[in-house]
Amino acid sequence: MLNLINAELRKFFSTRMWWIMLLVVLGWTGLGLSLSIGMAGVEGQPGLASPEFQQTAWPYSGGATTFTMIVGVLIVTNEYRHRTFNNTFLVSPNRTRVVMAKLATGVIAGLMYGTAALVLTAAAVVPAVLGAGGEFSPTANEIPRMSLGILVALTVYVLLGVGLGALLRNQVAAILVAIAWTFLLETVLTSVPALQDVGQWTPGGATSALYDTGMDYGFGAAELLPFGVAAAVLAGYAAVCVALALVTTVRRDLV
Template identity: 45%
Template sequence: MIRLVRAELQKVFTTRMVWGMLALSLGFTAIGLVALSILSGGQGAPSLSEPDGVRNLFSQAGSGLVFAFVIGTLLITGEYRFQTITHTFLVTPRRQRVVGAKLVACAIVGTFFGLAGIALAFAVGVPAMLIKGASLSLIGADVARVCAGTVAAMALYTILGLALGSLLRNQVAAIVVGIGWVYVLENLLVALLPSVGKWLPGGAAQAVYGVSSPLGGGYLPAWAGAALLIGYAALFATVASVTTIRRDIT
């Protein structure tokens, strides 16, 4: 299994696409960090001298969730697009092992994206707090929870991308559907049906972050959000396994 995981990671990290997605993810994170740093303390936004403001600032580390999703999608749809999936299953006939290796690889890649976002958040957030005159003592357990939530959410969305790619197989369709869900449908559900939005993957991630909620009823408690993220990850992993193992690859 270790060799399979290593092979999957090599497929990912030897392509320019993953570094492009990482750059875009960090770009979105940087925009969010700079915007919140400038707007903090004004127009109703929490100040960086308040715990809510600090949590909101460091939660920007997860701004690139959609790019982690895209990488998960490419990890499986690229195989179908270039017909390398046939060779993969010939080398490793037990498809369960292939799917397991891809799931582990997705979790590792998502974790890598999350850690990169966290590093950027500290690189921008700490100077911003000092400039605003905030105390660095506010970087404590709450920020640690935000960082843990960022890593968990990134890993989850990478697995989600793999599951959707396994289901649709078409690379363009999977990416369009995924981006449409993350940026359009989920946001609409959060805005129009707040009681539903907090149960979605994005709502679960926000619950773990502990950021200020725009929802009428608020997000779930942090522990419930974490449990929900784990449940979604298990569901997506099952979808990826079933759709890859039982379907004809031709």
């Protein structure tokens, strides 16, 4: 199994996809951080030196779930697009092991992107806070909980992408569905008060509960699941993704 995982990791890092998506994740995170720092202290927003600023800025590390979901889609659909799955299964006829290796690669990729986003956030937030005369501690202001939640969120969305890619196979269609789901549907369900009872059970709602501090940014505090419930919901989504990837890849003929 380790040989298969190593092979999948070599595939992943042998293309430009991984570093292009890394730049996209960092760019999106950096954009959010720039806005947060630039708006600090303006029109009632927390000042740079306040603990509340750290609680509002840190979650921007988790804002790139759309892009890590696309990474998961590409891990699977690149094989279909370039018709390399046939060669893959000739080398390793056990399709279940191949899919599990891809899922393991997705977990590693998600942790890598999450860590990179957190490092960028720390590099932006810590100097901003200290420069404004504030204090920063990596164990205060819910930083550990938010950091763990961000790592889980970005990793789970890679697994969601793997499951979606295995289901649809068509790369363009799967990417469009991922974008529509995360940017449109989840945004509406988690933002509109009348729909938040449903939105809190979506992957986006559950991941927000892991790193959102419940602060009111002027639109009303979001309805969030308890931390433990959100973790269980995400574990369920991850299990569904694993099952979906296994069933659709193992049982269907290649084309």
